[in-house]
Amino acid sequence: xxxxxxxxxxxxxQFAFTVSFHFIFPAISIGLAxxxxxxxxxxxxxxxxxxxxxxxxxxxxxxxxxxxxxxxGIVMSYQFGTNxxxxxxxxGPIIGPLMAYEVLTAFFLEAGFLGVMLFGMNRVxxxxxxxxxxxxxxxxxxxxxxxxxxxxxMHTPTGxxxxxxxxxxxxxxxxxVIFNPSFPYRLAHTMSAAYLTTAFVVGGVGxxxxxxxxxxxxxxxxxxMAMWMAAIMAPAQIVLGDLHGLNTLxxxxxxxxxxxxxxxxxxxxxxxxxxxxxxxxxxxxxxxxQIPKLSSLILKHDLNAPLDGLDTVAKEDxxxxxxxxxxxxxxxGLGMLMALLGVLSLYARWKRKLYDWKPLHRFxxxxxxxxxxxxxxxWVTTEVGRQPWTIHGLMRTAESASPLAAPAxxxxxxxxxxxxxxxxxxxxxxILKLLAKAPAAHESExxxxxxxxxxxxxxxxxxxxxxxxxxxxxxxx
Amino acid sequence: MDIDLTVIWALIIVFAVFVYxxxxxxxxxxxxxxxxxxxxxxxxxAMNSVAPVWDGNETWLVLGGGGLLAAFPLAYGVILSALYAxxxxxxxxxxxxxxxxxxRWRDPGHRRIWDIAFTGGSFVAAxxxxxxxxxxxxxxxxxxxxxxxxWWDWLTPxxxxxxxxxxxxxxxxxxxWLIMKTEGELQQHAVRLAxxxxxxxxxxxxxxxxxxxxxxxxxxERWLSWPxxxxxxxxxxxxxxxxVAFVRSLRAGAERAPFLLTLGLxxxxxxxxxxxxYPYVIPGAVTIWDAATDRSSQVFMLIGTVVxxxxxxxxTAWAYWVFRGKVKSEGYH
Numbered sequence: 001x002x003x004x005x006x007x008x009x010x011x012x013x014q015f016a017f018t019v020s021f022h023f024i025f026p027a028i029s030i031g032l033a034x035x036x037x038x039x040x041x042x043x044x045x046x047x048x049x050x051x052x053x054x055x056x057x058x059x060x061x062x063x064x065x066x067x068x069x070x071x072x073g074i075v076m077s078y079q080f081g082t083n084x085x086x087x088x089x090x091x092g093p094i095i096g097p098l099m100a101y102e103v104l105t106a107f108f109l110e111a112g113f114l115g116v117m118l119f120g121m122n123r124v125x126x127x128x129x130x131x132x133x134x135x136x137x138x139x140x141x142x143x144x145x146x147x148x149x150x151x152x153x154m155h156t157p158t159g160x161x162x163x164x165x166x167x168x169x170x171x172x173x174x175x176x177v178i179f180n181p182s183f184p185y186r187l188a189h190t191m192s193a194a195y196l197t198t199a200f201v202v203g204g205v206g207x208x209x210x211x212x213x214x215x216x217x218x219x220x221x222x223x224x225m226a227m228w229m230a231a232i233m234a235p236a237q238i239v240l241g242d243l244h245g246l247n248t249l250x251x252x253x254x255x256x257x258x259x260x261x262x263x264x265x266x267x268x269x270x271x272x273x274x275x276x277x278x279x280x281x282x283x284x285x286x287x288x289x290q291i292p293k294l295s296s297l298i299l300k301h302d303l304n305a306p307l308d309g310l311d312t313v314a315k316e317d318x319x320x321x322x323x324x325x326x327x328x329x330x331x332x333g334l335g336m337l338m339a340l341l342g343v344l345s346l347y348a349r350w351k352r353k354l355y356d357w358k359p360l361h362r363f364x365x366x367x368x369x370x371x372x373x374x375x376x377x378x379w380v381t382t383e384v385g386r387q388p389w390t391i392h393g394l395m396r397t398a399e400s401a402s403p404l405a406a407p408a409x410x411x412x413x414x415x416x417x418x419x420x421x422x423x424x425x426x427x428x429x430x431i432l433k434l435l436a437k438a439p440a441a442h443e444s445e446x447x448x449x450x451x452x453x454x455x456x457x458x459x460x461x462x463x464x465x466x467x468x469x470x471x472x473x474x475x476x477x
Numbered sequence: 478m479d480i481d482l483t484v485i486w487a488l489i490i491v492f493a494v495f496v497y498x499x500x501x502x503x504x505x506x507x508x509x510x511x512x513x514x515x516x517x518x519x520x521x522x523a524m525n526s527v528a529p530v531w532d533g534n535e536t537w538l539v540l541g542g543g544g545l546l547a548a549f550p551l552a553y554g555v556i557l558s559a560l561y562a563x564x565x566x567x568x569x570x571x572x573x574x575x576x577x578x579x580x581r582w583r584d585p586g587h588r589r590i591w592d593i594a595f596t597g598g599s600f601v602a603a604x605x606x607x608x609x610x611x612x613x614x615x616x617x618x619x620x621x622x623x624x625x626x627x628w629w630d631w632l633t634p635x636x637x638x639x640x641x642x643x644x645x646x647x648x649x650x651x652x653x654w655l656i657m658k659t660e661g662e663l664q665q666h667a668v669r670l671a672x673x674x675x676x677x678x679x680x681x682x683x684x685x686x687x688x689x690x691x692x693x694x695x696x697x698e699r700w701l702s703w704p705x706x707x708x709x710x711x712x713x714x715x716x717x718x719x720x721v722a723f724v725r726s727l728r729a730g731a732e733r734a735p736f737l738l739t740l741g742l743x744x745x746x747x748x749x750x751x752x753x754x755y756p757y758v759i760p761g762a763v764t765i766w767d768a769a770t771d772r773s774s775q776v777f778m779l780i781g782t783v784v785x786x787x788x789x790x791x792x793t794a795w796a797y798w799v800f801r802g803k804v805k806s807e808g809y810h
Contacts, residue, residue, distance in 0.1 A: 064579070070532065071575040075568045077542050081557030082564050088557075089622055092550020093771040097778045100547040103540050104785040111533050112792050165622070167550070169771035402558035408628040412565045419569050423576050430583050 008401050010409040011083045014416060016383075018075055020376055021420050025069030027375045030144060030191065031198025032062045033137035036117075038225075040133050044126060049441070050221050056443035057218070058202070060434055063118060066110075068427050072420075083409070087390050087400035093169045094160060094177055098150045106143035110136055141191070148190055152183035154391050155382070156251045168391070181251055185244040186382075192237045193378065196338060197371030199229035203341075204368020207361040209438045214355050218439035223364070224354060227345035234338040241335065242298070248382075249299055252392060254313050255385035258324040260295055261285045262309040269293035270307035275329070278322045283311065285325075319387040327380040334374040341367055482775040486548040487758070487765045489782060493544055495747055497537035498606075499650070499740055504531040506651020508574060508599025509644065510670060511592060519663050520592070524578070526658040531578065533793060535571070547778055549768040551622055552758040559617045559624040560609050560631050567605035574598030600644065607643030611636030611685075614753065615692050619762040635688055642681035646743070649674040653736035660803050664732075671727060671735055679720050682746060686713065689753060693761060696753050712749050719745065 036055055043051035077099070080088045116124060116132035124132070159176025160168045170177050206223030209216055249256045257263075261273045263283040272295040276288035296305040310318055341363055348354045386392055390400045504527045514520045546553040557564055577594035584591065612631035619625055652674055655667035690697040700709055719741050726734035756764050769775070 064583075067532075067576065067579050070535075071572045074535065074539055074571060077539050077546075078557060078564060078568055080546060081542070081553045082561050083558070085554030085558035086623060088546055088554035089551045092546050092553065093774045096543070096547030096550055096553075096770060097774045100540075100543045100778050101781055103536070103543045104781050104789070107536050107539060108785070108789045108792070111536055163771060167771065170773045170777070174773075174777050402554070402561070403623050403625070404558060404561060405628045408561055412561070415565065415569055419572065423572060426580060426584075427576060430580065 007404050007406040007409050008398060010406060010413055011401050011404070012397065014409060014413045015079060015083060018072070018079060018416055020379070021424065022069065022072040022076055023376065023379060024372055025065050025072060026140070027194050027197045027372060028201060029062060029065050029069055030140040030194035032058060032065065033140045034195065035198055035202065036062060037133045037137045040130050044130060050218055053218050053439055053441060053443040054222055057439040059118060061431055064427060064431050068424055083402050083404070084400050085402040087395065090167050090395065091391060093167050094153065095150045098146050098178065102143055102146035106139050106146065109142065110139035113139070144191060145187065148187050149178050149183050152186045153177060153180045155386055156180045156182040157391050157394060182247055185247045189240045189244045192233060192240050193371070193375050195229065196233050196237055197375055199226045199233065200338065200367050200371040202226040203230060203364045205435050207364035210355060211358065211361050211365065213438065216438055220355050227342065227354065230338060231342035231346050234335065234342045238335055238339060246299065252386065253308065254317065255319060255324065256299065257308070257310045258319050258321045258385055259328040259381060261321070261325045262307060264311055265307065265309040267306040269304045270295040272298065278325045280321050317388065319385050324381055324385045327377040327384070331374050331377040331381060334370045337367065338370060482772065482779065483765050483769040485779070486769070486775055490541065490544050490548055491751065493537055493541040497534070497541050499743055500534035500537060502647045503527065503650040503654040504534055505599045505603045506647040506649065506654065508595050509603065509648045510651050511596045513670065522659055522663055523655060526655065530797065532575070535575070547774065548770055549758055549765065550770055552763060552768040555617060555619055555624050555759060555763065556613065559626060560612050561628060563605040563608045563612070563631060567602050570598040570601035570605065574602060603644045603647045604640045607640035608636045610643065611639030614689060614760060616761050617759050619759060635692065638688065639685055642685050645674060645678045645681050649678045650739050653739045657733050657736045658803060668727065675723055682716065686749065695761065699752060709752055712745055712752065716742065716745050
């Protein structure tokens with residue numbers, strides 16, 4: 001155990017790696033489930049085949065993304081115990097029930113209805129099928145609800161007491177635990193981020209196919225829908241982010257100091273540092289490009305409001321400032337670019353050249369993965385910004401880890417990295433191959449495929465021609 | 478009388494784990510038997526027989542793990558960190574197994590590689606789960622509220638024995654599942670496998686049963702001391718009766734009985750384990766009451782469990798009903 005500090009760092013890297021990998025998949029599938037529900041709803045309402053084609057095009061992607069989200073998620077549900085056993089023991093009575101509710105209300109709901117959603121189009125009526133799609137979309141929301149409640153509680157713990165063996169337990173009402181102060185803001189900000197992530201992926205794919213052939217009505221439709229989302233949701237997300245930030249300032253001011261790069265207190269109004277190099281040794285931001293008093297205006301709505309800096313915080317209670325400072329700027333920068341794309345799309349629409357303006361399509365193509373990067377950057381900002389705590393102000397990360405030897409954690413970390421890149425790399429290649437094909441009229445549908453009621457990852461049935469002997473399956477009726 | 482919620486929660490967790498073991502057991506068994514099947518028709522049929530249900534089955538593993546964290550957080554933390562290597566190996570193996578399942582169909586050019594991943598993932602997952610069981614039975618060193626042993630403590634001849642035993646048992650489940658779900662040459666192949674695997678599995682059950690009482694005084698006391706031996710004797714006797722029935726069912730060419738009798742064997746082994754361990758969750762160190770979560774958490778979760786688990790079970794049963802009958806390589810009709 002003489003190498004324990006190293007084991008702790010390795011465990012943190014391992015958790016960060018596995019959760020970041022995992023987070024990518026639900027970030028897409030949450031938004032994509034809702035997008036599919038919208039497409040099917042529009043198809044039922046208008047009867048236009050283009051919506052059905054798009055539904056069939058994106059549902060193939062959805063199945064793969066969802067599958068990878070599931071298998072990487074199982075790892076997460078055990079890693080609390082393998083690597084953070086002390087945290088699990090002490091926080092288990094609070095976080096355990098919330099996660100158990102996630103399994104019972106969300107995972108089984110998704111598993112139950114996804115099979116019908118994927119293969120039931122010809123088996124159940126249209127209305128029931130649409131219900132299944134809505135249920136899956138609802139399931140992804142319920143899942144996010146519970147897990148973000150757990151996560152928010154770790155940032156802003158409320159409604160707890162300590163029992164005689166040092167565990168956190170519910171002090172009274174579970175509502176105080178579930179609806180802790182940062183939860184509504186985090187839920188809104190994260191859900192909105194998931195929708196934006198999907199919108200930009202869809203927009204990027206639409207732009208790619210428009211660049212190749214701007215007469216493809218399906219590419220046009222998906223691009224147009226994505227650009228509406230960008231135009232509406234990107235500015236809305238900036239507002240939600242601002243509200244979330246103000247909530248963080250109230251409950252976790254140190255995190256905001258790190259995000260802003262405020263090493264010093266500013267009794268007469270703090271500047272907004274746009275860029276600079278954080279220098280924690282000297283406690284200053286080098287080469288800072290800053291706007292005087294703007295930070296006070298944003299955070300306190302008053303140019304001259306005093307803002308405390310990290311100099312008011314003991315060194316051992318500060319998060320790693322450089323990481324938080326930069327990840328925050330990446331997230332905000334991408335958010336601004338997303339809003340810019342949204343505005344440009346409105347301009348193009350007004351000028352009636354949404355489908356002809358190639359620079360816009362190229363911009364949208366480049367911005368395709370921007371949501372994924374922004375989501376991860378935002379996640380890093382909030383999670384690293386919580387350090388050195390696992391439960392903010394109550395339990396330190398250093399006292400949360402399992403008593404493991406460094407070589408054990410190092411070995412598992414290497415295994416995770418190698419296997420995740422190999423396996424999920426292959427999955428991403430399969431997704432990109434599917435996306436490279438333009439959405440076609442009468443996009444292939446699973447004709448006579450079993451209703452996979454329990455199935456959540458039924459790739460084979462989505463492409464029946466890939467299974468030997470399935471082509472002549474069209475007997476039946 | 479006040480109802481002891483801790484005992485109820487112990488039963489719920491055991492139930493979730495048992496459902497997982499028997500449901501994913503035959504999926505993993507198919508993976509284990511894959512190399513003995515002919516490339517093409519036989520493999521496709523075997524895979525199609527579990528394709529609709531395997532991922533729903535795996536959700537029970539999440540419920541078992543999540544439930545343990547929620548109901549017995551101390552046990553969850555100590556056991557998983559003590560058995561670090563086999564648990565991580567199991568998780569990674571399940572990742573491999575799970576995606577291999579899907580990628581195999583998506584990428585026919587590399588089907589051989591994904592087939593190997595499928596079998597390898599199934600083997601490592603099964604072996605790891607068996608090792609976890611053996612390591613738990615032989616005891617885990619606990620100091621304060623943390624694991625206090627080394628990171629290789631789990632590796633002993635006994636844990637390897639339970640690992641191999643579970644691999645054999647899962648393979649037997651897989652073989653009897655194939656007897657039930659297939660026909661023709663593949664079914665005959667499965668019958669031949671079931672004969673061999675059944676024999677090995679019975680030897681394995683006997684070996685683990687004989688070794689267990691000598692692991693710890695408490696186990697010996699419970700199984701072999703007078704008059705306890707009278708009370709627990711029905712378990713080995715029922716195992717023997719099940720074994721006889723199993724042999725007769727195979728000889729008679731029954732299609733469903735071998736699978737159901739294998740499930741019965743699993744259930745008896747589970748009861749045997751319960752007799753050994755109860756009321757401990759970590760044998761010799763932590764009882765279920767030591768590890769139990771706060772009463773408020775127990776009540777809060779029980780409400781959801783009582784409402785939702787029956788729904789989940791009903792749905793799962795329906796899923797199996799939808800896919801009842803024989804399966805062919807082309808899929809279901």
